[in-house]
Every structure is written in C-alpha cells, then in structure tokens.
Amino acid sequence: MSRRSGAYQVWKMTPAGEHPTQVTRNGGFEAQESPDGKCIYYTDSAPSEASGRVTPVRLMRASVNGDEEVVVVPQIWTFHWSVTKKGIYYLSPGSGAKPHQILRFESGRNEVAGELPGPLATLIGDAAVSRDGRWLLMTELDRNDTDLMLADKFH
Numbered sequence: 001m002s003r004r005s006g007a008y009q010v011w012k013m014t015p016a017g018e019h020p021t022q023v024t025r026n027g028g029f030e031a032q033e034s035p036d037g038k039c040i041y042y043t044d045s046a047p048s049e050a051s052g053r054v055t056p057v058r059l060m061r062a063s064v065n066g067d068e069e070v071v072v073v074p075q076i077w078t079f080h081w082s083v084t085k086k087g088i089y090y091l092s093p094g095s096g097a098k099p100h101q102i103l104r105f106e107s108g109r110n111e112v113a114g115e116l117p118g119p120l121a122t123l124i125g126d127a128a129v130s131r132d133g134r135w136l137l138m139t140e141l142d143r144n145d146t147d148l149m150l151a152d153k154f155h
Contacts, residue, residue, distance in 0.1 A: 001028060001029050001030065001031060001042075002020075004020070005022060007027060008027060008028060008029050008045065008046050009022050009023070009024045009025070009027065009028045010022075010023045010024040010028035010029075010031045010040060010042050010062075011023060012064060021066075022066065023040060023064065023065075024060075024062060024066065024069060025069065026069055027044045027045050028042045028043075028044065028060070029042060029043045029044070029045055029046045029047075029057070029078065030042060030043045030078055030079065032081075032082070032083040033064075034061075034083060035083065035084070035085050035131070037064070038063060038064060039061050039062060039063045039064060040061070040062055040063075040064060041059060041060065041061050041072060041081075041088065042059075042060050042061075042062075043057040043058065043059060043060070043076065044057055044058045044059075044060050045057050045058075046078070047078040047079070051079075052077050052078030052079035052080060052126075053077045053078075053080065053091075053093070056075035056076060056077060057075075057076060057077075057078055058071050058072075058073070058074055058076065059071070059072045059073040059076040059081060059088070059090070060072060072088070072103065073088070073090060073103060073110075075092070075093050076090050076091075076092075076093070077090070077091045077093055079126040079127070080127045081127075082127075082128045082129035082130075083131075084129055084132065084133040085131060085132060085133060086102065086104060086105065086133040087102045087104040087105045087106075087133075088102065088103045088105075089101065089102050089113055089129040089133070089136075090102075090103070091116075091127060100112070100113045100114050100115070100116055100127075100136065101113060102133075114136075116138070126138070126139070
C-alpha cells in the first residue's frame with residue numbers, strides 16, 4: 001500500500017523493490033494475496049483510527065493484474081481479517097456480539113467460525129488466522145491497572 005499516487009492504493013513490485021505497478025484504482029489499504037496467487041484481497045480505505053474497529057470498510061478483490069475490483073464483504077474491520085486456504089476469516093461489525101466469521105471459497109457462503117473470548121472491547125491489536133485455518137492469533141487485554149507511588153525526599 002502506498003500513497004505515491006495521492007490516495008492509498010495497493011501496488012505490486014519485484015522482490016528487489018523495482019518496477020512498482022499500481023493494482024487498485026478506487027482505493028486500497030490493507031492487502032493479502034489469495035492462496036493461488038491470482039488475486040488480492042484488500043480493504044478499500046484506511047481506518048479512521050488505529051484499532052480499525054470504529055468505522056467499517058469494504059473488503060475488495062482484484063486480480064494481481066489490476067482487473068475489475070469487486071466487493072467481497074460489504075462491512076469488515078480493518079486489521080481483523082485473514083485469507084486462508086478455506087476462505088476469509090473476519091470479525092463482523094455491527095452485530096454487537098463477537099462472532100468470528102468465515103466466507104468459504106468453495107460455497108461462497110458466510111458462516112460463524114467461532115466466538116471470541118471475553119468482550120470485544122478487550123481485543124487490542126490485530127487478529128489473524130493461520131493459512132491452514134487452524135490457529136487464531138489475537139491480542140486480548142486482560143487487565144489494565146496502574147500503581148500510585150509516593151517518592152519521599154526525592155531530589
């Protein structure tokens with residue numbers, strides 16, 4: 001992702017960093033390659049804040065050659081989705097619950113893949129699923145506290 005064209009877009013280049021080629025035309029931020037390497041999935045805009053869980057964005061797909069861009073999931077949280085061999089795992093905004101969804105490649109259907117532990121508010125940082133779909137990696141805030149200390153005769 002780069003803003004070299006003035007807006008966030010997804011670009012591709014050689015492993016040596018040469019020959020940058022713009023892939024998206026209508027905005028592109030967080031990108032992941034499909035398992036077969038023929039297309040990319042990406043969010044259509046940057047998040048409004050650092051967690052990526054305040055304003056939903058669209059999950060898009062385009063070929064690596066930059067052909068037609070299509071909407072895959074109309075609302076998704078930035079940084080909380082993963083492309084795997086089975087499909088695309090993502091957190092679903094707006095439900096108030098905390099289901100982890102999967103859009104299966106084979107059927108094109110959305111299913112609940114599981115429930116996240118604890119309240120969604122404790123999820124900090126990104127959430128990612130391994131390529132084989134076996135593991136969910138996430139950061140959860142279990143405790144947030146402070147200590148008040150008095151330094152006597154401090155110079």
